[in-house]
Amino acid sequence: MAESFAGVVGRTVAESQPHWPPRPGVPGSAPDVVIVVLDDVGWSDFGCFGSPIRTPHFDSLAAAGLRYTNFHVTPLCSPTRASLLTGLNHHSVGMRFLSDADTGFPNSRGRVSADVPMLPAVLQEHGYGTYLVGKWHLTPHHEVTPAGPHRDWPLARGFDRFYGFLDGCTDQYLPELYEDNRQVPPPDRPGYHLSEDLVDQAATFLANHVAFRPDDPFFLQVAFGAAHAPMQAPRSYIEPYVEVFADGWDVERERRLRRQVELGVLPEHTRLTERDPNVPAWAELSPERQRLYTHLQATYAGMMEHTDAQFGRLLAVLEELGRRQNTLVLVMSDNGASREGGTHGAVDCNWPYSGLSEPVEAQVQRLELLGGPDGPAHYPEGWAGVGNAPFRKYKQYVDLGGVRSPLIVAPPAGAAGDGEVRTQFVHVVDVMPTVLELVGLGDRCATHGASFRPTFVDPSAPAQRRTQYWEMLGHRALWRDGWKAVTVHEPGSDYDADTWRLYDTVADPSESTDVAEQHPELLRELIDCWWEEARRHDVLPLDDRPLVELLGFRSPFGQTARKSLELPARTGHIPFATGLTGSERSFELVACLAGYRADHQGVLFASGSAGRGYVLYVADGRLVFEHHGFGSDVEVRSVSPLPTGACELGVRLERDPDSRASRATLVVSGADAGSADIETTSAHLSFWGADIGRDPVSQVGTGYQGENPFSAGVLRSVRLTYHDRPPIAEIAAALEHIE
Incomplete structure (x- = not known):
């Protein structure tokens, strides 16, 4: 777009008049x-x-x-x-x-x-x-x-x-x-x-x-x-x-x-x-x-x-x-x-954030961890x-x-x-x-x-507005001129059957005493006013569906809707919000290597942080998978030396359809190379997401020190292939806590 110029442009500068547009601004005293x-x-x-x-x-x-x-x-x-x-x-x-x-x-x-x-x-x-x-x-x-x-x-x-x-x-x-x-x-x-x-x-x-x-x-x-x-x-x-x-x-x-x-x-x-x-x-x-x-x-x-x-x-x-x-x-x-x-709360809120409950007796034994990296409390x-x-x-x-x-x-x-x-x-x-x-x-x-x-x-200045509505997950309220109507809605029930309470917020500032029976006409007016405000402010349609259903709408737009992802070795940190960093689904993770030699080693894929997560890495010529979950730590190591040259190294998780357990199987160039059972998998292993080719910040694995990057130039990509949809009910239980 051409500049709107208020000066004069002649053949030369001597024949021209410069102009500078005013800078955007507010009064000089603006705070x-x-x-x-x-x-x-x-x-x-x-x-x-x-x-x-x-x-x-x-x-x-x-x-x-x-x-x-x-x-x-x-x-x-x-x-x-x-x-x-x-x-x-x-x-x-x-x-x-x-x-x-x-x-x-x-x-x-x-x-x-x-x-x-x-x-x-x-x-x-x-x-x-x-x-x-x-x-x-x-x-x-x-x-x-x-x-x-x-x-x-x-x-x-x-x-x-x-x-x-x-x-x-x-x-x-x-x-x-x-x-x-x-x-x-x-x-x-x-x-x-x-x-x-x-x-x-x-x-x-x-x-x-x-x-x-x-x-x-x-x-x-x-x-x-x-x-x-x-x-x-x-x-x-x-x-x-x-x-x-x-x-x-x-x-x-x-x-x-x-x-x-x-x-x-x-x-x-x-x-x-x-x-x-x-x-x-x-x-x-x-x-x-x-x-x-x-x-x-x-x-x-x-x-x-x-x-x-x-x-x-x-x-x-x-x-x-x-x-x-x-x-x-x-x-x-x-x-x-x-x-x-x-x-009960939690010494480690990853438990309730995963829809799990750690016994009180176990939590009491770990009170000294509270507040620190291993005691993220609620x-x-x-x-x-x-x-x-x-x-x-x-x-x-x-x-x-x-x-x-x-x-x-x-x-x-x-x-x-x-x-x-x-x-x-x-x-x-x-x-x-x-x-x-x-x-x-x-x-x-x-x-x-x-x-x-x-x-x-002016401490006596009047309130500048007469009315304000609220709505959240079907719960509704309206304040008007010092009176407030409010209702708690049960999901799936008839909105017209909701029981509304009425409070005189001036005489009762904590809203402790319901006076709906004393003022039925006023309550009816406030309920009608709520519907007017709802229409005016796009509150409709009312939606009391539980998070289990609402989260289904994440899938068509998010990364979790994809059946497979090809992640180049240079891919950046994968945020927790992507929904790709848990172990709650059946999936196969395959790292594609070029020119592998027996002295190459390091992390192929790491998800989570110290104490909770999973990692696939190579050490001493063997493929290793570790999963650290809730009350159980699993390690499986390939028995035979890895093949040299171009190869694919991976792990396959097969989720038990009737529980939160999974079976982890190492895969080397298409052949199974060892397996172990995981007692509890979760969509929320940690607040930290996942990384390719290194474990950069808080190490998941116990078999190495530091970020342990994989040997330079050997890891080409990591392929994630999912065999089922995310367990929306479990993720919803976690989200109800997280948000």
């Missing part, structure tokens, strides 16, 4: 913007919201700014992040639940619609530097490959720079990392932790911005993996909390409500909702279970304090760069605390009820436990804030219009939200 998004953190998990967990830096921000106690999100991560960055309700932009599936309807494409402008893109167009570190989870799983496509990666949606992970969660010590549009290995240094790395990268982005674009404002989103499982942090952060939580979840829920009243984040008349009937009373648990559950909650608390310390480092960077005073800082969670650890659902205290339910539900998030806002210096509390109704769709108004771009985008900037300076 920098930092949005910090935590993952699966409950409303009460900051010290300034009633927790005994030490969060001094979050608390100090609240003391200098504002705490919003009536802030709401969606009950899942992808939808909340979509609404945060678009100002639109998640169904209307194609993110009905997660970025993992396209169900064939406009409201559930697993991506944000391409024609919807995102906040970073709007700011970028007006001169902002835009940066994201951490979690994205807005890219369809079938596009998370070394080759993309990259149309739904952060740089394509308005970020100048990105460093982080694309999936729903990742190992804090062994993350699958991306920088801009390329894979990068996690830094190899002692004591590495992802949260620390993210702040280091943010500091670099900002330092470069200040150095080379000193007159431009910046937008930075820091999306920690914390405190989503796997819950991992240095032991020094974990151990002090064992005594803090020794009295159990019933006592701690009551304590939190008392603290919340004392702190002024809830009024004195607030009542504690009943404990979830699926959660046993703490006093009824055996001492062994109490011990395990207490240590698991201590691990979560340690991760929270560790994250707070990294946030403190981020604030220090803003101070060092001289940008703190004119910066808007917001801190929030993407949904309520998660019950996905199940009844707490039991009873502690999720504490994180959401005093509210009912959890992540995935539209009751307050799923959709009420803590929000801390520190406006730019002089704009307001002095440790005050704001009680106005606010929703995540209101964040984008608030930011745009504050930076002088309030008329640039149509959103479903409204700016809550007036509340910065």
Whole structure:
């Protein structure tokens, strides 16, 4: 497209008049913007919201700014992040639940619609530097490959720079990392932790911005993996909390409500909702279970304090760069605390993430591993009820436990804030219009939200909107003028038969007392209003199918739909999100070698990490296959020496159709060369995916040291051939935990 030139072009420069178009920009006083998004953190998990967990830096921000106690999100991560960055309700932009599936309807494409402008893109167009570190989870799983496509990666949606992970969660010590549009290995240094790395990268982005674009404002989103499982942090952060939580979840829920009243984040008349009937009373648990559950909650608390310390480092960077005073800082969670650890939680969350349950007795023997690479924990659902205290339910539900998030806002210096509390109704769709108004771009985008900037300076400013709906997996709710109607839907049941509850959220801020019988006409109005909002925002068709069915829609688009893959030796790291890195299917893996000699050796294919995964390699002239699963380790080694010259070396896994067992058979140039039985296979052996020709980061195999690359120039390719479809029921069970 030709440039629109306002100067004069003559035959020579002397006869011409130069012209430079104005640089895109915002008013010179436009503030920098930092949005910090935590993952699966409950409303009460900051010290300034009633927790005994030490969060001094979050608390100090609240003391200098504002705490919003009536802030709401969606009950899942992808939808909340979509609404945060678009100002639109998640169904209307194609993110009905997660970025993992396209169900064939406009409201559930697993991506944000391409024609919807995102906040970073709007700011970028007006001169902002835009940066994201951490979690994205807005890219369809079938596009998370070394080759993309990259149309739904952060740089394509308005970020100048990105460093982080694309999936729903990742190992804090062994993350699958991306920088801009390329894979990068996690830094190899002692004591590495992802949260620390993210702040280091943010500091670099900002330092470069200040150095080379000193007159431009910046937008930075820091999306920690914390405190989503796997819950991992240095032991020094974990151990002090064992005594803090020794009295159990019933006592701690009551304590939190008392603290919340004392702190002024809830009024004195607030009542504690009943404990979830699926959660046993703490006093009824055996001492062994109490011990395990207490240590698991201590691990979560340690991760929270560790994250707070990294946030403190981020604030220090803003101070060092001289940008703190004119910066808007917001801190929030993407949904309520998660019950996905199940009844017992886990010292190693790969167990529940595989749909398996490790006995409590075995877990208690490994408490010293908690928080480390071999102790990627998740707490039991009873502690999720504490994180959401005093509210009912959890992540995935539209009751307050799923959709009420803590929000801390520190406006730019002089704009307001002095440790005050704001009680106005606010929703995540209101964040984008608030930011745009504050930076002088309030008329640039149509959103479903409204700016809550007036509340910065006026504690009595009215809520800017009257109505907000929610829907997730058939669960539904609607807030209007202080009243809220809500229902929990049973999959497969008639929506019209759902029992709706009604709450007066002003008189009953915890939604503890159902007043539906006292106000049947009002409830009917709210239900009718919900349907109106559903039609307006593309919520329909309602879809309560379990994840077992929804995940079937991944297969036509993803790598798992392919019956075979030919992977050249130079292929990059294969992400876990591809669905190609587990051992849950019957398949044959064949490595094609050229010019093999007896002194050649190394890894042909490795999937997973130390402690959990499988690997095929050559050592001492023999082919070796190792599988490390849940409660069993298997090794099979070819008896005869391998043939020299061009050959094919592989392994065949044959899944038992009636169990999760498999038989592994080595194959050398088409002939069977030894076999062994695997007791338990899984789609989720590890958070780390697979690699060809080496085992680069956390070694799966026990028969070698280091990444053990295969001899140069000999390995040509690896061929994966699948003999059955993925066991969708098992993968769905895992996804219900992972997301």
